[in-house]
Structure formats: C-alpha cells, structure tokens
Amino acid sequence: MKNYDDDSNFIGVINELKKLNKIEAPQNFEKVLFDKLSQTQEDEKISFIDRIFTPARLIPSVGLAATIIILFFLTNIFVQSTEENPLLADPRVRGDVIVTKVADNPSKKETNTKTETKEDIFAATDNENKNLNDNPTNNSINDPNLGIRITGEPITNNSYNGSILTSVSPNGSIDKNGLDYKQIYLQRLQRAQIEQLRKKMEEMLRNNR
Amino acid sequence: MTEINFNDLTDEELIIKFQNNNTIAAFEILVKRYKNPLMNYVFRFLGDYEACTDVVQETMIKVYRYKDSYQSIAKFSTWIYTIAGNLAKTELQRQRRRKIFSINAFGAEKDENYEIPDNSYRPDVETDSGIKDEIIQKAISKISPAYRQAVILRDVQELSYEEIADIMEITVGTVKSRINRGRAQLQKLLKHIYKD
DSSP states (O other): OOOOOOGGGGGGHHHHHTSSSSOOOTTTTHHHHHHHHHHHHHHHSSOOOHTTSSHHHHHHHHHHHHHHHHHHHHHHTTTTTTHOOTTTSOOOOOOOOOOOOSSHHHHHHHHHHOOOOOHHHHHHHHHHHHHHHHHHSSSSSEETTTTEEEEEEOOSOOOEEEEEEEEEEEESSOTTTTHHHHOOOHHHHHEEEHHHHHHHHHHHHHHHH | OOOOGGSSSSSHHHHHHHHHHHHHHHHHHHHHHHHHHHHHHHHHOOOOOOHHHHHHHHHHOOOOOHHGGGGSOOHHHHHHHHHHHHHHHHHHHHHHOOOOOOOOGGGTTTTTTOOOOOOOOOOOGGGGTHHHHHHHHHHHHSHHHHHHHHHHIIIIIOOOOHHHHHHHHHOOOHHHHHHHHHHHHHHHTTTHHOOO
C-alpha cells in the first residue's frame, strides 16, 4: 500500500507552493460587497405583484395583448371565408323536381310527380317525348338527336314556365331521374335563338344527306 | 455595560451573533478575516484575479443571505471554504464554456495546452519572483481541478487533512491520495525550475 503521508518526495514542490505570493483583496472590496448586498436586499423587498406591474414588464405585455386582439378582429381567423363568398358557394340545386310539364296546373303536377315511382317516371317521360315528337307545332324545342326537350308556354314577356327534359329512358333517351340539376326558365329571346340554332342544324343535316 | 470587542470573538461566536441578532459588525469582522485567505485560495484555483474577486464577493453574499444554514457543529472556516470552493468550480466550468475556440491544435503534438493571456491585474508581476510565480500558477492551472483544490488547500492555505476532507466532502485517505497525485503532476510540470 502506498504511503501518502511521506512528503519527502515532494519537498521542492511544497516549498515552491508555500513561497507563492499571497493574493490580497482589492481596496474597495468591502464597499463593492456592501453595495451588492444592499442591491440584493432591495430586489428581495420588491414583491412579485410589484415586479409584474413595473412599467418595464407591463408595457410590453399590454402591447402584445393589444396586438393579438387587433389581429384577431382583422383576420377573423375562426370563420371560414368560403362560406360567405357567394362566388365560391355551390349553386342552389332543385333536387325535388324530377319531371315538369307544361304548367297548366303546376301545383297539381308537382304533387303528382312526388308520388310517381321510377318506372312511372320513365313511362311518363317516354309518352311525353312521343307527344312532343308527334306535335311539332307545340310551343317547344325538340331535338331527339341531342336528347333535349324544352317545353312550356311563356307566362310573361320575361319568363317562361317550362322545363328541359333530360331523362334517359330504357330505350336510350335521357332521363332526369336521380339527377340534380338547376331548372332554367328561358326568355322569349333565348327561345328564339335556340329555335334558330335548331333550324340551322336541321338544314345542315338535310344538306349532308 | 461593557462594550463587546468583536475582534476578540472567534469565527463561530461571530456568526452566531450575526445569526441571532443580525449584527452587521460581526459580519464585517468575518469579511475582514476571510477576504484575503479566500482571495488567495480562489485565485490559485482560477488563475484570474477579476473572476476571483467576484467569486469571493459572491461567497460573502451567500454567507450573509444564508447565515441561518450554518450549524455550529462545524467550523466556520470549513463552511466558508466549501462555499467558495463550490462557487470557484462553477466559475471554472463557466470559463471553460466561454472559450469558443480551442488553441490546443498548436500544441497537439507535444500534448501541451496554451494559456490565453490574462491582461487583468496580476499581483505576481509586481514582485521579483514574479516570473517564477507565474510559471507555478500556470502549472497549477494544468492539473485536474480535484487535485488542484486539494493541493492548494494543503500547500498554499496550509489546512489540515481533516479540514480539507470536510471542505471537499471526501475521506481523509482520498484527500491524501489527491494531494500526492497533484504534487506528482506539479513536480513533473515544474522540473525545469529545479534544474535552475
């Protein structure tokens, strides 16, 4: 076991260390110390509440709170803007209207339509298409090639009570059943334009033959 | 009524007076008694006079604020040296962290550390043996902090093994071992001094 009590091996080092100059504190040591102590005591006396409400801490925190409130009202971050924008909203869909005919008695028609079954609707649509094809003088647009029927009577100068029939029956024509669509009321001018287009197409078809 | 002369009281009596009556005069006497020994101890440990002054003042502030935590079963000197030693170790760690760049690369081959020159007040420069003092201080700074503390307390502060054991909170055997190893390292580093 090593004997650590024997200092004789390190006499030189020990003497050198003992001869080292003694370091003294600076002249103003006590003054600086008591200044620090009084400063520490003052800091301790200030309570937590007082510290919070000192201007150095209060002003930044109030400023931050005010900024947050202003930003909240400016950006209105919790409301989805798409709900309010009419341009981004989906169009209103008339899903309840399945088949609409010439409005002799619209209210009656509507009640009848609601009670029709799917097969009845196909049958009614076929009959309707047949009637429209049989009666070209009827006040309607009839283009079987396009599968589109526009029927109805003008109610006023600016409105037209009719419908676009887009049904597809079992024999191949278009059916409105199960479709969501928007009902269009054509004005007299629009009807005339469509009529013109129809005539042009008929003429073209005739010429091609 | 006779006036008490605080200078005649022991350290333990003074701190008890300060504890019981908050006698500032007793605290002032303790500061006077310990400021230089602590400066010497901390300076040898850190090697930086400014930092050393701050550490000793911080030690005194801790004694003032936490006077009630002193228990009369221990020696006052042990208590105050323990506080100063802990603060000095903390300061040493802080100083090491502050050194952003390492200049060890310059002495990598020789496994040497180059000291960053300290331009603060250096008491050793004012004496004839200033250069030698500086060399010894550099050598002290190179040995590990645990050995350094033990060697300084024993050979510079001339405290007993028991006191050092209490201050460092280790056994007397460990103290002796650390002192021996520290001295051996110093002897190796200071070989050239003995040749002269």
